[in-house]
Amino acid sequence: MGGLLVTLKLSSIVWSVGIVVGSTLGALGAQYRRVVGVPSKVISVVLAGMPILVLLFWMHYPMQSFLGIVVNPFITAAVTLSFVNMVMVADHIRGIINDFPRQYLDAARACGVSRRDTIFRIQLPILLRQIIPGLLLIQVSVFQMTIFASLISVDEVFRVSQRINAQIYRPVEIYTLLAAFFVVACVPLHLLAHWLKARFTRDYSER
């Protein structure tokens, strides 16, 4: 139960920071391409080439050794995974804003729709319909990534499962339960993302 709470606490921090900061960064990146967009795209490309586990270990050992500090592994995991989530969310949101068909805005201008209504009744609803399904899927991936925290000694659900297994040796039951936990937590989010996509994301192609 303790491991479960640590996983949920870690996920909550990673989700909140990633979504709030990532969304802001993504929106700013689309607005200010040179100053924010390009640097965050570079970070995203570098991060795409680096396994998360390597980044986590690098933040846990070399970085702390270089700075001469010792940080609680939970905080290291929270900071690293929040950073990863933030970059993924920013990339997702920036891409969708940049791909927004400008012609819808032209149509709004030609029809004399006010700037406020163009933003709140045309741009935002279309953008949110595109953003939310992908954002949910990113959060599912990030939730699954939290098990990497076990490798830097964070007592989250996977590490606790390993420890219990080491004591009572019931791998089938323990790891099946662990798998069931992730399935129960992730599958509904997956289904919700697909439902939202099918229900609200309109076909832009206007076949």
Added chain:
Amino acid sequence: MLEGKNLHKSYGDAKILNGIDIKIEPGTITTVIGPSGCGKTTLLRALALLSPPCSGEVCIDDRIFEFPGAASEKISMVWPEVTVVFQQLFMWPHLTLRENAMLPLQSRGVDGAHKVVEDLITELGVIEFADRYPNEVSVGQRQLGALVRALALEPKYLLLDEVTSALDVEYIALVLGRLKKLRDCGVGILIVSHLLQFARNSADQVVFLVGGEVVERGPAPILDNPSTKRLAGFLGRVVEAENGDYSSSVII
């Protein structure tokens, strides 16, 4: 009057409009014809100030916009007095056809918006699919939806880009009849179209563009007696294409 004077527009090295002069008087229909890529859509967007020309002047009644340099705040005041129905329509995909027509009126606080839209929906035969989303209807039905959205704005100048391309003859007659009514009410209409018969019957002015330049212009009879070889050749190929004969088709 909506007037473009010496309009130039380039994208990089490609000159799309090359010194075009055009006038659209209130209560008249101007048909712009020409081969693909001759600058018809660019001209329409320039006149509507959606893609302002690189140089030249657009006059809308007593307002003069000189390019380069016209202030964008002033430009925004011309919509929807001048409005456009785009070839690709650009119906907002998260709204039904009815909501697409309602939104601009609601945004501008127009009294009786609901009645205006409902009357047009009924008149143009959109009622059966008015509550569907743009991706749930055919291109022709979307074209009707886009027309309802534009007509509901009661513009002074209406610019239409190939808006009947996917309609069947019955609907084309309906739409063109409505456009004639609008003309009679004093609306200045510019229509980019390949419907030569409509141009013959209804256009007060026909403008033939090639390579971003006006090659010939005049009243509808120029379609029967063109004075330039280019227009004669173009009309000949249109007639051949309508008859299903593409054997002499070449790029003008």
